[in-house]
Amino acid sequence: MPTLEDELRRLMADDTARLHAAPDLLERVVRSHRARRSRVKAVAVAASVAAALVVVGGPAVYLSAGPAPTAGGPGTTSAVPEPPAIDDTPPAPTEPANLGDLGDGKEFGHVKVGYLPERLVWGNWSIDHGDSYSTSYNYKGDDEGSYRVQIFVYENGAVQELEDRLQTYRDEEEGQEVTVGGRSGYQVVTNVGEDGMAGTPTLFLKLGDRQWAEITFSPVYAKEFRDAEAVTAELNRIGEGLTSTL
Amino acid sequence: MSGAEHDFGAFVAARATSLLRVAYLACGDETEAEDLLQTALERTYRKWDRIRHDSPEPYVRRVIVNAAISRARRRAILKIIPMHSPPDTPARTDDPDLQHVLREALRALPPRQRAVVVLRYWEDLSETQTAEVLGCSVGTVKSQASKAMAKLRSALGQDTVKGVIRNAHA
Known part of the structure; x- marks a missing residue:
């Protein structure tokens, strides 16, 4: 008699028998890789040009004089290049909404941050999706884009999405229910980590019926603490200091 | 090249x-x-x-x-x-009920448990290899696999499993 495991194997074999990798997969991978490299180079060039403009000032006149060359534009090349495939076209850059200048970062959206670990400063970055928003904190001199602590806030409609995520952790019996400063929450190490990273210690905290916060430590920052208990204690301190202004 | x-x-x-x-x-x-x-x-x-x-x-x-x-x-x-x-080519039809129920139960598993099932029973990886892929301990793989299989059995109902498997071999 076949076991359940045997039946699973057969089901999976049946369900995937029709699947075959696309014949142009290799081509798409290589093309995408090259397009990405070009974009990285373009960003680097743009950044260096921008830096030159800021530092030198004067040459901006020369750099901005005359029409900017466009790929495939008249006169730029004798051969007309083929138009890029649709999936080669980088998405048009759009600036995501943010919360503006947060000063020391201790008040944003509808929350106040009462406690931040030593040396952490506002990361000069935020994002605002309306019902959910976030900002982060790092050390002075950290690479732009990196973070040590990040706080997400979920309000109104976004709360349901967060509760679905929490249910996932509960289903998988990852993490645990906690009470921090008299408020209910959930503590878990999120992210399996595609590169085998240790994970992101996270405290979800209910600030109100229509508002939750998610406080996360980057894996790099978590390593600064002597052990998981110390990480948890610090997460809790931040959680306790967080107040709602909603 | x-x-x-x-x-x-x-x-x-x-x-x-x-x-x-x-x-x-x-x-x-x-x-x-x-x-x-x-x-x-x-x-x-x-x-x-x-x-x-x-x-x-x-x-x-x-x-x-x-x-x-x-x-x-x-x-x-x-x-x-x-x-x-639905697949272009029909699945084996000797036990369609089991296949359907099992497929839905597999899809309903939390992602990590489903991954453990796929790695253990499709890729035939050992518990240690599965743990390496998922970046977790062998103990976690064992517990996740155990929970996943319990959920699949529960979703199917033990009688269904036995019955359909018996029918498949009748």
Whole structure:
């Protein structure tokens, strides 16, 4: 008699028998890789040009004089290049909404941050999706884009999405229910980590019926603490200091 | 074409279909599986000089499975189980009830448990290998596999399993 495991194997074999990798997969991978490299180079060039403009000032006149060359534009090349495939076209850059200048970062959206670990400063970055928003904190001199602590806030409609995520952790019996400063929450190490990273210690905290916060430590920052208990204690301190202004 | 590019091309030609099937089983959606595979291969290509001398397949598999889990969690899609596209070729029809129930139960598993099932019973990885792919302990793999199998059995109902399996062999 076949076991359940045997039946699973057969089901999976049946369900995937029709699947075959696309014949142009290799081509798409290589093309995408090259397009990405070009974009990285373009960003680097743009950044260096921008830096030159800021530092030198004067040459901006020369750099901005005359029409900017466009790929495939008249006169730029004798051969007309083929138009890029649709999936080669980088998405048009759009600036995501943010919360503006947060000063020391201790008040944003509808929350106040009462406690931040030593040396952490506002990361000069935020994002605002309306019902959910976030900002982060790092050390002075950290690479732009990196973070040590990040706080997400979920309000109104976004709360349901967060509760679905929490249910996932509960289903998988990852993490645990906690009470921090008299408020209910959930503590878990999120992210399996595609590169085998240790994970992101996270405290979800209910600030109100229509508002939750998610406080996360980057894996790099978590390593600064002597052990998981110390990480948890610090997460809790931040959680306790967080107040709602909603 | 350089030697490295040639090697990468040979690897993709030999293993892409197998990896696509792992991706599909991990995420449950054909389009997403193709995207997972392409993304994983792009990452692999970027690091090919370093990876090519070891066995690259475990690396790609790890990226695929963990990316599938991360995406599923991020999107909180557990409650919105992907619609199943019926296969072009019919599944074996000797036990359609079991296949249907089992398929839905498999899809309803939390992403990490589903990944454990796929790696253990589709890829035939050991518990240790599965733990390496998922970046967790062997104990976690054991407990996740045990919970997953219990849920599948529970979803099917023990009688259903026995009955359908008996019918399949009648």
